[in-house]
Amino acid sequence: MPPWIVIVKYLLLIIALFFFTAGTLGVLRFPDLYSRLHALTKCDNLGLGFVVAAIAIDAADGWLAVKLILLWFLALASSATACYLVARSGLRAGRDPWEKKA
Amino acid sequence: MTTAGLYLATGLAVFVLGAVGLFWHSNLIRRALALNFMATGVFLFLVALGRRSTIPFADPVPHALVLTGIVVAVSTTALLLVLICRFHETAENKSADATEDEKGRTETAGDRE
Amino acid sequence: MNDPILIDFLLAAGLVLLAGFSLRVVDLFTGVVTFIIFGLIMSVAWVRLQAPDLALAEAAIGSGITGALFLGAIRRLEESTPGSTTRPEYYSPVQRELYVVGVAGMSLALYLLGSALVPPLLEGPAGLAEPVSEAVGTAGARNPVTAIILNMRGYDTMLELVVLLLAWSGVCVLQGDLGRTNILPATGELAVLGAFVRFLRHPGILMAGYLIWVGGDEPGGAFQAGAMLGGVGALGLMAGGPTRPLYSGPGVRPVLIAGVAAFLLAGLSSIGTGGMFLEYRGEHAKALLLVIEIFSTLSIGLVLTLLFAACTFAPDPGRGAPARGGHS
Numbered sequence: 001m002p003p004w005i006v007i008v009k010y011l012l013l014i015i016a017l018f019f020f021t022a023g024t025l026g027v028l029r030f031p032d033l034y035s036r037l038h039a040l041t042k043c044d045n046l047g048l049g050f051v052v053a054a055i056a057i058d059a060a061d062g063w064l065a066v067k068l069i070l071l072w073f074l075a076l077a078s079s080a081t082a083c084y085l086v087a088r089s090g091l092r093a094g095r096d097p098w099e100k101k102a
Numbered sequence: 103m104t105t106a107g108l109y110l111a112t113g114l115a116v117f118v119l120g121a122v123g124l125f126w127h128s129n130l131i132r133r134a135l136a137l138n139f140m141a142t143g144v145f146l147f148l149v150a151l152g153r154r155s156t157i158p159f160a161d162p163v164p165h166a167l168v169l170t171g172i173v174v175a176v177s178t179t180a181l182l183l184v185l186i187c188r189f190h191e192t193a194e195n196k197s198a199d200a201t202e203d204e205k206g207r208t209e210t211a212g213d214r215e
Numbered sequence: 216m217n218d219p220i221l222i223d224f225l226l227a228a229g230l231v232l233l234a235g236f237s238l239r240v241v242d243l244f245t246g247v248v249t250f251i252i253f254g255l256i257m258s259v260a261w262v263r264l265q266a267p268d269l270a271l272a273e274a275a276i277g278s279g280i281t282g283a284l285f286l287g288a289i290r291r292l293e294e295s296t297p298g299s300t301t302r303p304e305y306y307s308p309v310q311r312e313l314y315v316v317g318v319a320g321m322s323l324a325l326y327l328l329g330s331a332l333v334p335p336l337l338e339g340p341a342g343l344a345e346p347v348s349e350a351v352g353t354a355g356a357r358n359p360v361t362a363i364i365l366n367m368r369g370y371d372t373m374l375e376l377v378v379l380l381l382a383w384s385g386v387c388v389l390q391g392d393l394g395r396t397n398i399l400p401a402t403g404e405l406a407v408l409g410a411f412v413r414f415l416r417h418p419g420i421l422m423a424g425y426l427i428w429v430g431g432d433e434p435g436g437a438f439q440a441g442a443m444l445g446g447v448g449a450l451g452l453m454a455g456g457p458t459r460p461l462y463s464g465p466g467v468r469p470v471l472i473a474g475v476a477a478f479l480l481a482g483l484s485s486i487g488t489g490g491m492f493l494e495y496r497g498e499h500a501k502a503l504l505l506v507i508e509i510f511s512t513l514s515i516g517l518v519l520t521l522l523f524a525a526c527t528f529a530p531d532p533g534r535g536a537p538a539r540g541g542h543s
Binding site for chain 2: 235265339343371518529
């Protein structure tokens with residue numbers, strides 16, 4: 001394996017770690033359900049995407065890469081749906097979005 | 103400490119938490135949850151035992167055993183949950199739940215004062 | 216035997232803490248969600264124990280389907296009998312101490328018992344691992360777990376499908392009817408979930424087929440594939456799919472017994488070719504196992520969907536829950 005692939009792989013993993021850390025921080029620190037959901041989808045969409053990209057460029061054959069990317073699309077679709085459902089049930093339960101106190 | 107030893111201890115701890123929870127809680131759904139934790143503890147214990155020092159790879163026999171166990175656990179859990187639901191939904195227990203609920207509320211109010 | 220690395224300690228600590236939290240937290244809903252997270256961490260632990268088949272099964276069945284069953288049952292009880300599950304539990308200080316004593320005492324007893332019994336086991340004979348790895352070549356599946364489940368211990372797996380059918384029969388006796396048709400009103404708001412299910416249907420069936428196909432050589436197989444189908448079915452029900460055709464549709468009973476029937480027929484055919492019941496060898500083994508797996512997957516998927524429906528929907532009062540003695 002040429003060395004540049006290893007470098008690119010680790011670079012992608014570091015970027016993924018950044019998004020996962022940012023998303024986790026957001027979940028822990030943001031004030032209400034909706035902004036936490038917003039933070040959480042960063043992990044799924046971008047973090048997972050970069051992890052998949054890092055594994056895919058290292059994959060033994062093209063099919064494995066295709067399967068990984070399909071997996072990412074499925075995760076995207078399910079996280080979008082789950083996020084919508086959680087937000088909707090939050091709204092129904094009467095949780096108001098957070099507003100900065102004047 | 104070996105990896106197998108660490109996971110043996112983990113399986114044991116999860117089993118104990120489940121077993122004590124099973125007898126300690128009065129809420130039936132919580133008891134079903136505790137049973138599931140006990141099952142998972144046993145599964146973990148079995149598979150960790152499969153990593154013996156005398157064989158170079160993970161023993162596939164406990165894997166097959168535990169795979170069977172996971173499916174049996176889900177079917178018994180489903181039966182148990184339907185049983186619990188029917189138990190609460192019978193007329194006599196429904197009224198008992200309502201009184202208990204009232205009692206619980208007054209107790210909560212009492213605690214707050 | 217390798218030594219544990221950092222992630223093993225993190226996983227072990229996480230599992231114990233999540234199990235304790237899940238059972239002690241006041242809100243039952245939080246407890247069940249913690250149980251689902253526990254299952255996901257557990258599937259990483261299975262990977263660390265070199266059991267990828269179990270990792271798939273745990274993520275799909277142990278945490279996914281089981282979690283859905285619990286959430287469905289809680290929702291149903293909150294509607295039908297308010298107060299039965301939502302009521303928080305109160306414990307006196309004596310009870311709290313009893314809990315700690317119980318956990319500590321049982322841990323100590325099991326630890327003492329285990330430290331006497333386990334070390335000889337961990338260094339003991341190799342058991343059946345060697346014979347299995349020798350026989351895998353002729354068993355029709357190169358994945359040893361699949362070979363054990365479908366071929367070497369075919370009896371167990373066939374009877375396990377019977378256990379699933381028994382669970383469903385028990386549910387039928389208790390409930391009689393799957394009740395009303397949906398959990399949430401099928402208004403425009405549910406369109407997103409409906410669209411997701413429509414989108415997921417075909418990839419879901421494709422993935423189930425893929426899991427069956429690779430199960431012969433790599434992690435996967437009928438149970439994981441069946442759980443995939445069950446998951447799609449449960450999502451369809453959540454999106455407002457009707458339960459009535461599931462319960463009494465014309466194709467339901469044949470699909471329910473398809474797995475057991477395939478096992479029996481394949482087992483009889485192996486007698487016909489000179490083997491023993493449920494013993495498959497030689498070149499036809501792979502094809503036979505594949506047929507058994509396809510039909511078992513259909514049965515497992517349907518039973519899991521039905522069990523989810525039964526936990527989530529209370530029976531229609533008008534349409535006959537089974538009569539419970541007398542007319543009170």
